[in-house]
Amino acid sequence: MAQPVVLCFTRSAGGNVSDTDHRLDVPEAMHENARHRTAISSILRQGERNRSDLARIVLIGVIYFVSGRLGLKMAFLHQSASPVWPPTGIAIAALLLLGNRIWPGIWLGAFLVNLTTAGTVATSVAIAGGNTLEVVLAASLVK
Numbered sequence: 117m118a119q120p121v122v123l124c125f126t127r128s129a130g131g132n133v134s135d136t137d138h139r140l141d142v143p144e145a146m147h148e149n150a151r152h153r154t155a156i157s158s159i160l161r162q163g164e165r166n167r168s169d170l171a172r173i174v175l176i177g178v179i180y181f182v183s184g185r186l187g188l189k190m191a192f193l194h195q196s197a198s199p200v201w202p203p204t205g206i207a208i209a210a211l212l213l214l215g216n217r218i219w220p221g222i223w224l225g226a227f228l229v230n231l232t233t234a235g236t237v238a239t240s241v242a243i244a245g246g247n248t249l250e251v252v253l254a255a256s257l258v259k
Contacts, residue, residue, distance in 0.1 A: 169217055169218070172214055172218050172221065173218050173220050173221035173224070174221060174224075175221070176207070176210050176214075176218050176221030176222060176225065177220075177221035177222070177224035177225040177228070178225070179206060179210075179225070180203045180206065180207060180221065180222055180224075180225025180226060180229070181224075181225040181228045181229055183202045183203045183206055184201075184202075184203045184225065184226070184229035185229060185232070186202065187200055187201050187202050187203060188229070188233065203225065203226070203229070203247075204247070204250065204251060204254075207222045207225075207247075207251040208251055208254050208255050208258070210222070211251060211252065211255035212255050212258060212259070216252065216255070219248055219251075219252055222247070222248050222251055223244050223245065223247075223248040224244075226243065226244035226247035226248060227240050227241060227243075227244035230243045230244060
């Protein structure tokens with residue numbers, strides 16, 4: 117009866133082929149294929165993360181927009197100046213929970229809120245930049 121053969125594939129800390137590989141005549145191409153598989157799986161995981169981040173950015177933008185429109189319902193002196201502005205608190209909480217990489221969603225939501233009031237594109241871009249900057253700075257101070 118034949119004995120089973122157990123192969124041990126190891127790499128040194130530098131990623132080079134180890135002595136065990138040379139003793140077992142493991143071809144270098146096998147190691148190259150393993151490196152390619154690792155790189156491909158890393159790219160796929162990064163793509164999943166990017167899609168997840170994009171979904172979060174869009175969701176934060178929608179939440180900011182909706183809460184901004186609700187906040188503007190409380191405006192009584194001027195249509196674009198409200199005494200209560202819930203999007204800022206929501207955005208700070210989102211940055212603290214999800215990280216700084218979702219700031220584009222805050223900018224997008226602020227831009228759309230300002231664009232749908234009496235603002236022009238230029239003023240909406242500037243105000244959205246200010247709203248985003250205040251939230252990023254506030255979240256960094258809280259951290």
